[in-house]
Amino acid sequence: MSFTNFFRIIRESFTNLSRNRVLTITSIFTVFLTLVLIGVFGLFLLNLSYNASSLDELLEVKIFIVTEADIDTINAFNERLVLDSRIATIEYVSKEEAFESTKELFDEDLLDLGLGADFLPASFVVTLNNYDDVDYFVAEVREMPEVYKVVYHKDSFNFTSNYSKWIRMISGVLGAILAFLAVLLISNTIRLTVYSRNDEVVIMKFIGATESRIKIPFVIEGGLIGCIGAIISFIVTGLVYSKLYSAFASTSGEEMFLTGLRMAPLKETLLMIFFGYMVLGVLLGVLGSLMAIRRHLKV
Amino acid sequence: MIILKNVTKVYKNGTEALKKINMAIPKGEFAFIIGPSGSGKSTLVKLIMREEIATYGEIYVNGFDMQGIDRYQIPTFRRSIGVVFQDFKLLPNKTAYDNVEFALQITGTHKRDISKMVPQLLDVVGLKHKDKAYPDELSGGEQQRVALARAIANNPDLLICDEPTGNLDPKTSIGIIELLGRINKMGTTIIVATHDSNIVNFMQKRVIVLKDGRIINDKMRGQYI
Known part of the structure; x- marks a missing residue:
């Protein structure tokens, strides 16, 4: 696939997504909710382990x-x-x-x-x-x-061993449910675009388009939904984390010494959230479209 | 070009659409497939396009074995055929030019070649002056001409037309069939599935008559029965 073709497909994907606006927005919102939920729990666990010291401790x-x-x-x-x-x-x-x-x-x-x-x-x-x-x-x-x-370190030990187990479990279950919902919704959005573009698919098929040439635009659409959801989630989570971080940094040294609490470093954490969200978002989107294509696109 | 040997098609619901069909259509021929609804016309066309697979028998189209063809070979096969539908299947958000261009883009034709070929193709179907018109700004006949231009864009050896005049008035239908005749003279094999007696009788070409899934008549210069 040439670059011109690739950019054409991306442009077309945006146009198609804007045609099914309500469904697209709903799917993006679900991806957003899923990622933010997973992100918030992830950040909580990250900071917990950052504070809970090493295993040796x-x-x-x-x-x-x-x-x-x-x-x-x-x-x-x-x-x-x-x-x-x-x-x-x-x-x-x-x-x-x-x-x-x-x-x-x-x-x-x-x-x-x-x-x-x-x-x-x-x-x-x-x-x-x-x-x-x-x-x-x-x-x-x-x-x-x-x-x-x-x-x-009895307290922190007990906390990390008992509570974090629950936190992990609850966030895991909630995250999995939301992720499943996100995949279903994306799949539904893509299913509708498959239906609305049935003629296009038929034409492509009989013109001799390869299977991947027919399917890739739909996969890209799913990926875009995930990607947009991930970007929004990153902006929201990143802003909140930065605010918390600066609020923490401004507390006095004495307070920090007494509580012993520190926050995971801003730059690295933001980078981690960004890549984590992107990978997860795109994965959810692609999974959703693959599901729709498998069921509804006969090539 | 097209060879069918003892072809039978039974659908999942048990309907036997075609029964032991034998026929051969040589390269460069113009053939009508006619018959009442439910006679098996559409099924026959679908088998030739490899949209359906025969339950029994052998089918060869443009040198491809339709029963044994690999999945990845299907696009290559489809590039050797052109398809025209009753409902035109033009993309409503694309102009006449874009609709034809689309066929060339999909098969990876170079941009420079596309800009040369599309006006030529529209010229062949007599619509060069309407290149910027959207489908809803064109008459039924004009839309079918654009669809024809798109179908022949990749220079297919075989053009399959499924009820190409089904949505057109008699005069326009004759215009379309004349155009098909011209394309045929350029060397393209043409198969037209229809129950439009008007065009069949006008063309005086080969007519294969189907009834209840069997060929009941096959005449080289036939008339609509």
Whole structure:
């Protein structure tokens, strides 16, 4: 197919779509709804995993030792950790090291406030081998007299493992239903254009047009519906995400530090949404037209 | 050119439209296929165009085996035939010029050649001056002439006309059939399925008569019975 032919087909596809305006708009709207729904859940999950830290972090448990513990107690505690088969790695953070890293977080000199390394507890950062062991391990360690506090990513772990499963499932089901609807509606739109252009198809057939030459314009029409739906979805989702992103970026550093929340980087995320929407939109459109062609176009 | 051997066509609903048809139409011939409604005329035309497939028998058209032809070969075969319909089948949103151009575009003719060929084709059918007219601005006869120009655009060996004068008055019909006669003289084989006695008797060409799916008469210079 030459370039001139290709552009002619594209031009004709636009003309044909504008002939069945109501159906075309309905199909575009369904693609839009489908993509936005999938996109919003996708973005939510993306930001969740962006914040929920890496899997290693979820396996990480910080054990703070009481400040009055002496070196022998700490060594004995270390021995017990070493013998524990559930543990993969152990890292010891002494009072001094904790003091140094804390100093970096604050502008003011802690020494000026009359605070020294003694006020901070020494700690062990251990990584477990298995998620299932995290809760039991933490419960056991908490009972030990030399342990002051145990910190681990229980909340985020539970959230990602429990809620995200539901979110994924609900968005998956809703997305699938909407995608199915979109394919059906597009198929219906293309079916009507197939009917309205029956004479054209018959003429093409008897003039000796190849099967693909007859079918491709309809597939392109479906693809265009998907493409337009994807562009609209991208504009809407992109605008909302950018607004949220700038609103988040303007919150104070302190707030960010306390909540620990970050948003997935704007540029990369927008690019991802754009390509994701385009691929999915065009796929829905093409699927819809193929369905209509298969059923209603006899070549 | 066209050979049918023991051709039988039974539709899915059990209707036996054609029964053991044997016939041969040599290259360059002008033949009418006539018969009352339900006699099998349309089915015969459809088999020759490869719109339907025979249930039994063999059909050869322009050297193609209609029973064994590959799917991808069908467009090549169809480029060797031209088809004219009773209802013209012109594209309403295209001018006479565009309608003829469409046939050439579809088969991938170069743009430069198209701009030379379309005026020539419209000239052959006597409508060069109406190239910018849309179908609804043309009379029935003129529309059928445009359809004819389109059918011969790709220089087919065989022109199949299914009731080409069915929607036309007698005078216009004669004009169309005369035009078909001229095209035939240029070497194109022509088959006309019709029940228009006027044109059959006017042309004095071969007449194949069908009744209840069988050939009951085949005369080289026939009349409408």
